[in-house]
Amino acid sequence: MLFEDRVFLYASTKSAKFLALLIVVPWVLDLLVHDYVMMPFLDRYVEKVPLAAEMLDVRRSQKIQMIKDLNIEKARFRFEVEIGKSPPLSDEEFWSELREKAVELRDEWRLENRQAFANIWSDMVYGVALFLLMYFNQSKVAMIKFTGYKLLNNISDSGKAFLIILVSDILLGYHSEAGWHSLVEIILDHYGLETDQAAVTFFVCLVPVALDVFIKFWVYKYLPRLSPSVGNILDEIRRH
Known part of the structure; x- marks a missing residue:
C-alpha cells in the first residue's frame, strides 16, 4: 500500500470515529437535558408558578384544534350509537364523556408545550456541546476536512x-x-x-x-x- 493511501486510510478511520462522537455525544446530552432535567423541572415549576403555567398553557390555535377534535368525538359517539356499537347515552353521560376527552386533550397540549419549551434549552446544550467538541479538537476537524476533500477529489x-x-x-x-x-x-x-x-x-x-x-x-x-x-x-x- 502506498504511503498516501495509508495516510488516507488513517485519516478516514479517525474522521469516522470523531464524526460518530460529534453525533452521539451532543445527542445524548440533548436527550438527558430534555427528558431528565427540563421536563421534571417544568412539571414542578408550572405547579408552583402561575405565570409559568399560563405561558405554557393551551394556546389559541391549540384551542381551535381542540374544538375540532371534540366535534369529531361528538360525531363518533353519535355514529356508534346509531350503528348499535355503543349503548345510548343520556345527556349527562354524553357531556361527561366529552369533558373527559376535553381534559385529556388539554393535558396533551400542555405537555406538548412543555416539551417544546424544553426543546429550546436542550437544543442549546446540543449546540454548545457540538461547538466545544469541535473547538477543542481542531486537529480532528482538520482531518475530517482532509478526508472530505480527498473523497470529493476521487x-x-x-x-x-x-x-x-x-x-x-x-x-x-x-x-x-x-x-x-x-x-x-x-x-x-x-x-x-x-x-x-x-x-x-x-x-x-x-x-x-x-x-x-x-x-x-x-x-x-x-x-x-x-x-x-x-x-x-x-x-x-x-x-x-
Whole structure:
C-alpha cells in the first residue's frame, strides 16, 4: 500500500470515529437535558408558578384544534350509537364523556408545550456541546476536512456535476416550495412557536431565491476556475 493511501486510510478511520462522537455525544446530552432535567423541572415549576403555567398553557390555535377534535368525538359517539356499537347515552353521560376527552386533550397540549419549551434549552446544550467538541479538537476537524476533500477529489467530473444538479434541484427545484414550507413549520412546531403563514410564505419566497442566486453565481463565476471540466459538463447539460 502506498504511503498516501495509508495516510488516507488513517485519516478516514479517525474522521469516522470523531464524526460518530460529534453525533452521539451532543445527542445524548440533548436527550438527558430534555427528558431528565427540563421536563421534571417544568412539571414542578408550572405547579408552583402561575405565570409559568399560563405561558405554557393551551394556546389559541391549540384551542381551535381542540374544538375540532371534540366535534369529531361528538360525531363518533353519535355514529356508534346509531350503528348499535355503543349503548345510548343520556345527556349527562354524553357531556361527561366529552369533558373527559376535553381534559385529556388539554393535558396533551400542555405537555406538548412543555416539551417544546424544553426543546429550546436542550437544543442549546446540543449546540454548545457540538461547538466545544469541535473547538477543542481542531486537529480532528482538520482531518475530517482532509478526508472530505480527498473523497470529493476521487469523484469523477460527471459525478460532481450530478451532485451539484441533485443538491440544487432538491433545494431549489419546482417542487421545493412545499418542502421549504414543511421544513419551516416543523422547526416552528419543534420550538412551540405559532405558525404565521404570511411570515412562512415570505421566508420561502426570500431564502430559496437568495440561495438560488448564490449557487448560480458560484457555478458561473468560480466553478470554471476550480474545475473547468465540471463547468463544461454543466454548460452542456444546460444547452440541452
